[in-house]
Amino acid sequence: MAKTKLIRMLITIGIAITMLFAIATFSGCNDNSTIKEYRANAIAELRAHATEIGEDNFSTENWLVIQGHVEAGIVSINAAETKSLVRSARASAKSAINQVEQN
Numbered sequence: 001m002a003k004t005k006l007i008r009m010l011i012t013i014g015i016a017i018t019m020l021f022a023i024a025t026f027s028g029c030n031d032n033s034t035i036k037e038y039r040a041n042a043i044a045e046l047r048a049h050a051t052e053i054g055e056d057n058f059s060t061e062n063w064l065v066i067q068g069h070v071e072a073g074i075v076s077i078n079a080a081e082t083k084s085l086v087r088s089a090r091a092s093a094k095s096a097i098n099q100v101e102q103n
Contacts, residue, residue: 002061005101035083042077042090046070049094057102069096 050070055063073093080086 035081035086038083038086039077039080042086043074046073046077046090046093050097053097058100059103062100062102065100066097069093069100072096 047070050066053066058066070093073089073096076089076093077086080089
């Protein structure tokens with residue numbers, strides 16, 4: 001049962017990443033210097049969110065799932081070419097993290 005949930009979550013993340021790459025391909029950003037800063041802030045916020053919810057509140061397996069969501073979120077954020085896509089990637093990753101079952 002837990003493996004099935006994990007597989008479903010990973011598939012969902014994969015689909016979200018694929019969609020972000022597709023959207024990013026057709027989107028542009030006029031201010032590359034600020035988008036880099038925006039990405040860095042979004043990544044810091046995502047990492048802080050994972051830290052705030054606390055490793056101690058999750059099984060080892062579920063904490064690894066959370067770390068996977070963080071890493072997938074970072075990939076999506078770095079691929080995002082607009083602030084809107086960065087926000088979407090960050091929100092998707094945080095949502096996936098929040099769906100992981102606590103102890």
